[in-house]
Amino acid sequence: MKTFEEKFTAWLDGNLHGEDLRSFENDSMRNEKEEFHKLRNLLREGIKGCQMEHPDFFNSQLMAQIEREKANGSRRVKTWFGLPRFAWGGVFALVLGFALFFTMIPRSQIRDPRSDYVAEVLKAKTADPNIKATVDNQKDITIIKLENLDKAPPEKVKKHDR
Amino acid sequence: MYRKPVNGWLGRGCQICCLAASLLFGLLAQALAEPEPEVWACLLYASNDKTQGELPASLSRYYERLHENLGYSAFRVVAQGETVLKPGQENWLKVGTDIKVLLYSVSRTGRGEYTMTLQVFDGGKPLVETQARVNRGSPLFIRGPAWHAGQLVLAVMIES
Numbered sequence: 001m002k003t004f005e006e007k008f009t010a011w012l013d014g015n016l017h018g019e020d021l022r023s024f025e026n027d028s029m030r031n032e033k034e035e036f037h038k039l040r041n042l043l044r045e046g047i048k049g050c051q052m053e054h055p056d057f058f059n060s061q062l063m064a065q066i067e068r069e070k071a072n073g074s075r076r077v078k079t080w081f082g083l084p085r086f087a088w089g090g091v092f093a094l095v096l097g098f099a100l101f102f103t104m105i106p107r108s109q110i111r112d113p114r115s116d117y118v119a120e121v122l123k124a125k126t127a128d129p130n131i132k133a134t135v136d137n138q139k140d141i142t143i144i145k146l147e148n149l150d151k152a153p154p155e156k157v158k159k160h161d162r
Numbered sequence: 163m164y165r166k167p168v169n170g171w172l173g174r175g176c177q178i179c180c181l182a183a184s185l186l187f188g189l190l191a192q193a194l195a196e197p198e199p200e201v202w203a204c205l206l207y208a209s210n211d212k213t214q215g216e217l218p219a220s221l222s223r224y225y226e227r228l229h230e231n232l233g234y235s236a237f238r239v240v241a242q243g244e245t246v247l248k249p250g251q252e253n254w255l256k257v258g259t260d261i262k263v264l265l266y267s268v269s270r271t272g273r274g275e276y277t278m279t280l281q282v283f284d285g286g287k288p289l290v291e292t293q294a295r296v297n298r299g300s301p302l303f304i305r306g307p308a309w310h311a312g313q314l315v316l317a318v319m320i321e322s
Binding site for chain 2: 116
């Protein structure tokens with residue numbers, strides 16, 4: 001089924017027949033058609049293609065210009081800022097950054113300050129049942145206290161004795 | 163159009179970048195591979211002598227706490243020793259002539275701490291055996307027998 005635009009175009013061109021043609025036949029549409037024909041004739045008369053005076057010379061100049069540009073393009077020096085070089089530069093910078101981070105920053109200083117002192121006794125036992133081991137686990141010091149030990153003889157530590 | 167032939171998929175610039183990156187990764191790996199830690203032990207003579215003595219630099223910040231907990235005001239180094247702590251091995255540490263410390267079942271936790279079994283011998287006789295979790299630079303103190311007018315105290319520490 002034809003749309004209104006198709007029927008209207010066919011009517012303007014004189015290709016509409018039968019029932020469709022009759023539906024367009026009234027005064028206002030006829031005026032419309034006359035206006036359209038006037039406009040079309042004006043456009044046909046006013047706009048004409050201009051003839052080039054020396055078309056072969058123009059074509060040869062154009063082709064010579066294209067050839068020159070092609071030659072310049074092939075001689076162009078590769079710059080340092082190509083996309084692959086940017087990508088490799090990025091990878092290199094990333095690796096350098098990681099390397100400097102791990103080598104230059106002392107990791108002992110970024111340790112959690114709360115875990116500065118860690119010496120926790122999980123289990124303590126003595127071989128001699130008479131000796132008692134008491135563990136004094138504190139926040140900043142841990143001492144295993146051995147009780148009931150015999151007094152060490154004065155010559156025990158010979159080298160550094162008083 | 164003439165195109166410069168490329169060696170595989172890597173140009174010269176890329177090859178230099180790869181070489182530099184490999185070198186940096188090597189340096190990084192070397193920096194990350196920590197050397198085996200050294201364990202140090204120090205036998206202290208704790209007393210209330212007027213001559214104060216001096217704690218080693220690594221223990222000096224524990225003076226107040228030792229004073230509070232042991233009741234002695236003067237600490238003097240009588241003997242000390244150190245050895246490399248090798249995980250999975252028995253590590254013997256000799257402190258002076260009679261005291262020996264055996265460290266074994268050494269393992270390192272994800273937080274950089276060490277768990278180990280520590281056994282103290284006095285003249286070949288086992289004195290105490292303990293399982294402990296320590297980090298580098300944190301000494302574990304063992305109060306030993308009375309000696310002269312004071313007491314012997316053993317400090318064992320993984321050096322930082």
